[in-house]
Amino acid sequence: NRRLSDMVLTVRIDKSEFVVQSIANIERAAGYGMGLAAVVLVIFLRSFRSTIVIGISMPFSVMATFVLIYAHGFSLNVVSFGGLALGLGLLVDNSIVVLESIYRRRDEGQPIKEAAIDGTNEVGSAIVASTMTTLIVFVPLAFVEGMTGVLLHQLSWVVCFALTCSLLASLTLTPMLAAHWGGRPKPGAGRGAGPGAEAASSRGLVAIAHGAFSKLETLYAAVLRLALRRRGVVLSLLLLLFSVVVGLTPRIGTEYMPKADEGDLRIRAHMAPGIQFRHLHRQARRIEQSILEAVPAEQRETVAAFIGGDRDDSDDWNECWIRVKLVPRSQRDQSVEEIRELLAEAIGAVPGMRIRVEAQTEMMLARMLRFGGGDIEVEVRGHDLDEADRQANQVADLMKEVPGLININVDRPDRRPELAVHVDRVKASLLGVSVRDIAETLDTTIRGTEATMFRESGDEFSVLVRLQDSDRDRLPDIERLGVSTASGRVVALRDLVRFDTGNAPLRITRTARQRVVQVSADVVDRDLGSVVGDLTERLNQQKWPRGFSYRIVGDYEEQQRSFEELTKGLVLAVVLMYMVMASQFESFRDPLVILVTIPLGAIGVILALFLTDTTLNAQSFIGAVMLAGIVVNNAIVLVDCIKQRLVALESDWSGDYTELVVAASVRRFRPILMTTLTTVLAMLPIAAGWGEGGELQAPMARVVIGGLLSGSLITLLAIPIVCHLMRPGRRVADVRTANASESL
Numbered sequence: 001n002r003r004l005s006d007m008v009l010t011v012r013i014d015k016s017e018f019v020v021q022s023i024a025n026i027e028r029a030a031g032y033g034m035g036l037a038a039v040v041l042v043i044f045l046r047s048f049r050s051t052i053v054i055g056i057s058m059p060f061s062v063m064a065t066f067v068l069i070y071a072h073g074f075s076l077n078v079v080s081f082g083g084l085a086l087g088l089g090l091l092v093d094n095s096i097v098v099l100e101s102i103y104r105r106r107d108e109g110q111p112i113k114e115a116a117i118d119g120t121n122e123v124g125s126a127i128v129a130s131t132m133t134t135l136i137v138f139v140p141l142a143f144v145e146g147m148t149g150v151l152l153h154q155l156s157w158v159v160c161f162a163l164t165c166s167l168l169a170s171l172t173l174t175p176m177l178a179a180h181w182g183g184r185p186k187p188g189a190g191r192g193a194g195p196g197a198e199a200a201s202s203r204g205l206v207a208i209a210h211g212a213f214s215k216l217e218t219l220y221a222a223v224l225r226l227a228l229r230r231r232g233v234v235l236s237l238l239l240l241l242f243s244v245v246v247g248l249t250p251r252i253g254t255e256y257m258p259k260a261d262e263g264d265l266r267i268r269a270h271m272a273p274g275i276q277f278r279h280l281h282r283q284a285r286r287i288e289q290s291i292l293e294a295v296p297a298e299q300r301e302t303v304a305a306f307i308g309g310d311r312d313d314s315d316d317w318n319e320c321w322i323r324v325k326l327v328p329r330s331q332r333d334q335s336v337e338e339i340r341e342l343l344a345e346a347i348g349a350v351p352g353m354r355i356r357v358e359a360q361t362e363m364m365l366a367r368m369l370r371f372g373g374g375d376i377e378v379e380v381r382g383h384d385l386d387e388a389d390r391q392a393n394q395v396a397d398l399m400k401e402v403p404g405l406i407n408i409n410v411d412r413p414d415r416r417p418e419l420a421v422h423v424d425r426v427k428a429s430l431l432g433v434s435v436r437d438i439a440e441t442l443d444t445t446i447r448g449t450e451a452t453m454f455r456e457s458g459d460e461f462s463v464l465v466r467l468q469d470s471d472r473d474r475l476p477d478i479e480r481l482g483v484s485t486a487s488g489r490v491v492a493l494r495d496l497v498r499f500d501t502g503n504a505p506l507r508i509t510r511t512a513r514q515r516v517v518q519v520s521a522d523v524v525d526r527d528l529g530s531v532v533g534d535l536t537e538r539l540n541q542q543k544w545p546r547g548f549s550y551r552i553v554g555d556y557e558e559q560q561r562s563f564e565e566l567t568k569g570l571v572l573a574v575v576l577m578y579m580v581m582a583s584q585f586e587s588f589r590d591p592l593v594i595l596v597t598i599p600l601g602a603i604g605v606i607l608a609l610f611l612t613d614t615t616l617n618a619q620s621f622i623g624a625v626m627l628a629g630i631v632v633n634n635a636i637v638l639v640d641c642i643k644q645r646l647v648a649l650e651s652d653w654s655g656d657y658t659e660l661v662v663a664a665s666v667r668r669f670r671p672i673l674m675t676t677l678t679t680v681l682a683m684l685p686i687a688a689g690w691g692e693g694g695e696l697q698a699p700m701a702r703v704v705i706g707g708l709l710s711g712s713l714i715t716l717l718a719i720p721i722v723c724h725l726m727r728p729g730r731r732v733a734d735v736r737t738a739n740a741s742e743s744l
Contacts, residue, residue, distance in 0.1 A: 012304050013323070018262050021328060022078045025694055026686070030085040033682035034058065037089055040677045041096075044213070044670065050099060053177045057095040057169040058088065064165040065158065072161075074154055082686075082697040083158040086704070089682030090134070090630065091162060093675040094127045094170035097637060100671040102178045116179040124171060126640035129584040130633035131167045135160050136576045137629035140569035141622070147257075148562040148618045155622070213670065221666050224720055228658050231721050238600070238718060245603045252606065253527025253615040256559035260695045261336045263326035264360035265343065267291070269353045271318045281307055283350055284320040291324060294346035295339065299332055301325045336360075337524060356407045358522060374407065374520030375528060376535070377554035381514045382547055391548055392517040398538045399519065404526030405535075411509075411518040419475070422498040432486030433496060441483050441493070445472055475499060520554070527615045532556050559618070566621045573628055574598065581636065590643070593722050594635040600718060601631035601711030608706025614699050623703035630679075630704065631711035634672045635719050641668050642723055658724065665720045676712040680705050 001009055037058075041051040065084060074080050102119035106112050138156040143149075227234045267287060271280055284307050291303055307320040326332060326339065334342075340359040347355060378395050382388040392410045399408045421442065423435050443449065448464035455461075471477055479494035509516050523531050532552060539550055574595065581591035605624055609616060642664040683705050689698030 010302065012302065013325075019078065022694075022696075023076065023081055025690070026078065026081050026085050026697070029685035029688075029690070029694070030088055032685040033085070033088050036681035036684065037092060037678040040674065040681055041092070044674045044677075045099075049181050050103070053174060053181060054092050054095045054099055056177065057166060057174055058091045060169050060173060061091045061162055061165040062088075064169075065161045068161040068165075069158060072157060074157065077154070078696060079151055080154045080158045083155040084162055085686055086683060086697065086701060087159045087162045089679030091166040092678050093633065094131065094167055095174045096674050096678065097123050097127055097671045098170045098174050099178055100674070102175065104667075113179045116175040120171060120175045122644065123637065123640070125584060126637045127167065127170060129581055129640075130636045131163055132580045132584070133577045133632050133636070134163055134626075134629035136580055137569075137573040137625055139576060140572040141566075141625060144562070144565045144569060146558060146562060146565075148566070148622075151618070152622060159626070217666055217669055220669050220716065221662055224662050224665055224717065225658070227717050227721060228661065228724050231725065234717060234721060238714065242599060242603055245606045248606055248610050252609045254529030254559065254563075255523075255527050255615045255617045256555040256562070258615070258617050258619055258695045258699050261329045262360055263329060263332070263336055265324040265326065265336065265340060266358045266360060267322040267324070267343070267347065268356045268358065269320050269322075269350070271352055271354075273318050275318045275352075277308065277317065279352075280318065280320060283353055284322070286350060287320075287347055287355070288322060290347045291322065291343060294343055295324065295326075299326060299334075299339070301327055354409070356409060358407060374409070375523040375555050376405065376521050376532065376552065378519045378535075378539070379511060379516045379551045379553055380519065381511070381516050381549050381551065382545070383515060384547075385508070385515060385517070387545060388515060388517045388548065391544070391550075392519050394542065395519045395539070395550065398542065399521050399535060401538065402531060402534045404523055404531045405521040406524055408519070408521045411520060418502050420500045420502060422500065424496055424498065428496050431489075431491055431496070433483055433491065437483055438493070438496060441481060442478075445478065445481055528556060528559065529615075562618045563621060566618070566625060570625050570628060573625060577629065577632065581632075585640075585643070589726065590639055593719065593726065594632050594639055596718055596722055597631050597635045597711050597715050598628055600714040601627055601707035603714070604706035604708070604710025605703050606706075607710070608702045612702055614702055617699055619696065620699035620703045623700035624707070626700070627704050627707040627711075631707055631715075634668075634675065634712050635715050637672065638665060638668050638715065638719050639723065641665075642720075661720045661724050665716065669716065672712060672716065676708060679708055 038051060038055060041054055042048065045051055045054075062084065069076070069080060098120055101123045102112075102115050105115035105119045105122075110118065138152075138160055141152045141156055144152055269284065269287060271283070284305055288303065288305050302325045303322065304325075305320065305322045308317040324343070326336065329335070332339075336359045340357055344357040347357065349355075376399075378399070380388050380392045380395060382391065389410075396408050396410050399405050421438075423438055425435070428435065428438070440449075444465060445467050448466035450462050451465045452463045453460050454463055466472075467477075479492065479499070481493040482490040483493055483496060484490055509518065536552065544550070578591045578595065581594060582588055585591065602624075605627065608614070609620065614620060642661060645660050645664045683701040686694070686697050687701035687705055689695050
């Protein structure tokens with residue numbers, strides 16, 4: 001720009017701005033989530049030293065994940081970094097369980113180093129199984145194709161990297177730090193006081209927190225005993241709750257991908273073919289002036305207009321489009337959709353132009369992989385182009401009646417003048433003139449025939465022989481052309497052929513070897529699924545001519561395909577989880593008990609989507625598949641604790657099985673509560689969807705938060721009840737007798 005005096009160069013499109021802003025927004029959300037998780041650890045552990053022990057595992061796992069991302073050749077983008085931010089809360093879960101087990105043994109009087117070894121061994125198999133169930137859900141997702149598969153590829157790898165690193169840290173780094181920094185419990189730390197009991201005798205907030213947690217555990221034990229006595233009532237209430245929540249499913253909208261506010265507007269204008277360029281330029285300047293008046297300067301960054309097409313593509317010289325780049329969402333009072341409505345009203349109707357005002361609300365990757373021109377596309381298929389065009393117009397009229405559809409456009413190919421030549425074969429054969437002779441004469445006259453090659457200084461130039469422009473511009477001139485017969489006579493072309501003028505389409509679109517005409521539209525203020533339902537009902541009522549049909553494609557078709565593949569992936573993930581847990585627990589029954597938590601998590605998923613007005617899209621569906629592997633973790637730890645209690649029964653203990661289940665559940669109550677809250681609070685800033693690009697990860701985080709809350713809280717009642725049903729009223733004495741018989 002310093003060298004130029006009469007012009008200024010500006011950057012027209014810079015997609016890196018949105019990428020940088022999105023990644024910075026995810027960084028902030030991840031930082032807030034990490035801080036909230038740390039607060040939960042301090043409150044529950046009541047010791048900064050214990051918080052540091054667990055807190056070290058989080059940055060360690062993150063740094064190790066960055067190493068694996070680099071080694072695998074991934075870039076740091078919205079998908080990969082978003083996956084890491086979503087997994088932040090999961091990184092400390094394993095360390096929390098391990099540290100709670102170590103400190104509980106230490107508080108019971110065991111030396112700290114022995115407590116570190118025995119405590120880690122006590123929960124080691126459980127956290128390995130829980131981590132494996134989370135990792136195994138991504139195996140089926142690796143085979144998902146399309147754009148959903150592109151998103152899942154890096155997301156799956158990054159989450160797997162992070163969880164693997166956190167598992168290794170919890171089994172090695174956390175016990176080592178606990179053994180060296182764990183210290184000794186202060187006098188008065190009683191049995192079952194839990195981690196951080198050394199601060200229980202201190203005054204202030206620490207003492208209040210300790211008392212609150214003790215009362216909470218006592219309350220949970222009382223509620224659990226009551227629930228075990230009224231198992232049928234509790235299970236009936238849970239089933240009723242599940243049925244009521246499932247009834248809300250039809251009220252949840254569906255779409256392919258969440259909409260993102262990138263601050264990008266496109267105005268596309270189309271005029272009749274053959275329009276003079278100066279007329280197109282004049283109308284484009286009129287639109288541009290309307291844009292400058294409607295959008296204040298402080299709300300926009302650039303306005304760029306493009307008139308005509310490429311130099312070699314004269315067929316597009318009747319089109320123009322204008323791009324309006326707005327300032328970031330945080331600096332605007334209006335959303336991009338609100339500004340789109342304002343622009344559409346300000347531009348209005350322009351004589352001789354078809355205008356579409358579009359807001360770029362899809363992700364960049366979605367636009368790159370999209371082959372159509374709208375959120376909904378209807379393909380009218382038929383052999384007759386004229387009839388297909390009439391049917392497409394009727395489809396467009398039906399789409400105008402559907403609420404939520406805008407920018408309805410019939411993708412009608414432009415037509416240009418055509419001169420058709422019909423040869424009178426009878427006359428031509430009598431005179432000895434072939435169709436080839438006539439075709440070659442016309443080709444030489446209009447386009448030219450290469451006669452020779454002129455060479456000069458190593459350059460070659462084709463020499464074309466044809467009539468001058470003034471001798472071939474009009475039809476009478478073409479009719480007077482002479483064609484040589486077999487006898488050497490010259491016959492006028494008008495005596496052998498008939499010329500017909502008409503209009504021919506520039507292109508003919510085919511799908512599955514059928515001619516199609518596409519009708520496209522954008523969706524606003526409604527979800528894609530409900531709009532397609534209304535449109536399908538109207539299209540089915542229309543009478544279609546014989547040989548004609550319709551098909552809804554575009555985002556809806558891709559949505560159905562991705563939902564189908566993700567459903568198969570979810571089913572396969574549940575099967576794989578069962579196989580992993582069956583091999584880990586060496587039991588076919590215990591994994592079935594644990595899998596009860598998956599429908600319990602579905603309660604929170606449906607409620608989260610309904611209460612936050614979030615659609616079921618590919619991102620939220622991916623979150624549901626991930627949740628299937630996460631929500632069972634607490635149940636695995638709880639069932640494993642109950643099994644260990646059964647195996648380790650002392651011969652002089654005279655309690656019954658109910659008290660055993662209650663004691664094991666209370667022992668795992670605090671770590672379950674801690675892991676749930678740290679994961680939920682770490683994802684909470686992402687679920688809010690604030691800032692640029694926040695709409696992409698928000699549906700996934702909301703699904704995980706809702707499902708984890710309902711699954712974990714209901715698990716604390718449902719899993720003990722199911723375990724109690726598996727051994728109803730069985731006395732510990734019977735267990736001891738069975739063990740003695742096995743020993744004999």
